Amino acid sequence: MICLANNRKTDYTIVISASASPSISHAAHELKRFLEEITGARYNIALDCDLSPKAEEIIIGDNSHFRALDCGIDIESLGDEGLHIKTVGKTIVIAGSDKRGAMYGVYQLLDEFLGCKWLTEDCSVIPKRSNLCLGDIDFRFIPPLEFRDPYMLGYNDPDFYARNRCNASGRLTRAMGGSVKYARFVHSLDEIIPRDLQETHPEYFALRYDEKGENPKRVTGYVQPCLTNPEVLEIAKKNTRKILEQNPDCHIISVSQNDNQTFCQCDKCREIDEYEGSHAGTLLYFVNAIAEDIEKDFPDVAVDTLAYQYTRRPPKHVVPRKNVIVRLCSIECCFGHPLESCSLSGTEGGQASFTSDLVGWSKISNRLHIWDYTANFAHSLQPFPDFLVLQPNIQYFVRHGVTGIFEEGENSPREYGELNPLRQYVLAKLLWDPDLDYDLLVDEFLNGYFKGAAPSIRRFYDLMHSLVTEDVHVHIYDSPRQPYLSKEFLDESEKIFDQAEKTADDDLILRRVQKLRLSIRYVRACITPMEDPGRAAYVESLIADVRSHGITAYCEWQTAEHTEPRLREGKI
Structure with a gap:
């Protein structure tokens, strides 16, 4: 048993090389910050050349203390992003490259072994333990994907990306390990x-x-x-x-x-x-x-090039050169059922032909990436029941040799409605490790983000996904008049949100619940007949509340100012 803190005091020192890379130095300060937040103890960071090795150390990356320990870890075999966390007696070793691997090892320790969860850029769950002990650890992991981006235009906080081990935000600094950088990205x-x-x-x-x-x-x-x-x-x-x-x-x-x-x-x-x-x-x-x-x-x-729409089918003879990445795009697919089990088929679109194209490209490509879609781009506020396909589809991609995934979410400039914060969190976690416990991820987010209202929000989440039966398909431009968005669903959802608002812990949680409720109110506003005497007031109330939450767009292509007149006129 390793005791990292006892009654808010510690004997442990964080040790890094005197020539530590920016990411290892940053990782050491992140570890210090969160250990202190968890325990209330004070942790020091020392350079390997400034003290003799002792048992009570947390060693980050390659340094003289790591080499003297001779713990059997081959850092080179971990590549740029792999990690190995190992206890050797009372010493904790966090091994990985000086690019991102050692830094990811720190975040893995804080996340998996110490319970720190970074849910959004402004919502974290950091446990409090004045006494902090760990058992023996020997954990080695290399992520299966070289490119991991749970993209949402307004939600690209670099700390969120780094702490959840995503590597494709342009805002990631060198101290955060940098990012996989594109020139000109697409089209x-x-x-x-x-x-x-x-x-x-x-x-x-x-x-x-x-x-x-x-x-x-x-x-x-x-x-x-x-x-x-x-x-x-x-x-x-x-x-x-x-x-x-x-x-x-x-x-x-x-x-x-x-x-x-x-x-x-x-x-x-x-x-x-x-x-x-x-x-x-x-x-x-x-x-x-x-x-x-x-x-x-x-x-x-x-x-990088695309296999997109008319170029989606792989060629019969020519193959990509070794320095070519093909990004296969799933834009035509159903996002209500996993790729492997959806009944939707077609010669040019749908799951059946997409999976065939995926298999075909995987046979000829050295580096195959996926451009996937995780939003309704025509109606950003309305419920988008795609959560139950996220994990099986990522697992399916990885099994077929995919090495990078870009998950295109909302493209609004800042604030979004619906369950997008949850969606980005679970995507970030699954892109790092596709085999995590999915329900645990959902519940840890809902409990941390919605607190006392979490059971009600979980009921809404489950109700939303009950709409997707075998013959109900979900696409990225579905209108609010889709049969699955029925009046019965809206009515039951309103009851759930009434309860959620009653159980909200404080004004912040209440505001989060009310923001999510906009998704139901938006659909109701769109489907309510123009002749309904209460419709005009209902729509004006919705528009005012959308604005109050900082949401500036209802769809990908237009600002709210362009959409609101059409909403008032019943033309959506």
């Missing part, structure tokens, strides 16, 4: 092949036929370039190099299709796509050529 061909070339070189852009397959012509505006034009490729190589030179610290550069389906139908493009059985054919030949061009001068940079 980048519009910059790599600038559309201002359309006037002088229309042949650089898509040739399209009309609906009858006749009258071919070059199109303008926001379209795809012609990927088989050799001059286009040379321009793309030049501009890709220019972007990399401007972003010397990036790890990945996006060379990915624009966000439309106006692909080129010229003879050369059609020939390749027909041979490959997919429009991904022309794209991958193009991306491979750029990846080959930069490989020598930028050996540590990968080229």
Whole structure:
């Protein structure tokens, strides 16, 4: 038994190298901060060169005390992000790389073994124990995913990301281990092949036929370039190099299709796509050529592209180069049922074809990432019952060799309604370790965030997911008039929220409950007939409360100021 604190006093010292990296130094201060918050004791941080080894030490990373202990841990085998926590007598060793691994080991100790939970950027659960003891530990873990991002535009606090061991926020400082940095992230061909070339070189852009397959012509505006034009490729190589030179610290550069389906139908493009059985054919030949061009001068940079909509199906012959990442997008799927068990099928969309495409890409890709979706982008406030697919889908991706996941959530600039704080928390935890106890994650969040109202919010959570039966599917643009959002569901939810408000501990918890309740009120406002005499006042009350909670958008594309008139007029 290791006694880290006894009656608010401690004999332990945190030991780091005199040449510790910024992340190990930061980790030591984080450990000191939270141990002191837990126990009330005072912990000192010492450099390895300033004291002789003793039993009562918490050793972070590689240093002379770690090496003298000879505890059988091979730090190199852990890679950049793996960790090994081990007790050796009274000494605690937290081993990992000086990039992120040792820092993640500190957070793992605080989280799994000491009970610290960082639920949101402004809500944490830190236990209080004046006497703090631990049993023997020998815990080794390497995360299965190299890229982990539970993205929500307004919820990207760097402390939340670092403490929950997510590595893809641009706000992560060097002291927090830095992040996996992109150059241009997505839909980048519009910059790599600038559309201002359309006037002088229309042949650089898509040739399209009309609906009858006749009258071919070059199109303008926001379209795809012609990927088989050799001059286009040379321009793309030049501009890709220019972007990399401007972003010397990036790890990945996006060379990915624009966000439309106006692909080129010229003879050369059609020939390749027909041979490959997919429009991904022309794209991958193009991306491979750029990846080959930069490989020598930028050996540590990968080229990312999308398998998205018309390029989702894998090609029959061409394969991605070793320095190419393919990001497969699940935009067409049902998000109410796990990928493996959903009955929805289709030749171009749906689960059946997506899983087939996933298997196909996994067989030919060295690094396969997923772009997944975790919000209703047309109606951000309304209930989105996707929680029961989060874990099985992440596990399914990992089993098929996926090495990175971007979970695209709400894109509003700051505040969101619905259960988005819970969603981001469980995603962060599952991206780190897909096999955690899911119900435990949900309950620890609800208990910490909603406190006395948590049982009622859990009832609402369960009621929401009871709507998703075998033949009810959930998509990311579902309207409030979906049959599963029935009046009976709304009425039962109102009763639950009445009880939740009564059991709220204080004004902060009450406000959180009322903010979540907006999701039910929004649906009711949308489906209530215009002739209902109470509708106008109900809608105005909803709008006022949405504003009072700082929510500035009801959907991805428009501000609240654009949506509110349509809500009043019953046009949503």
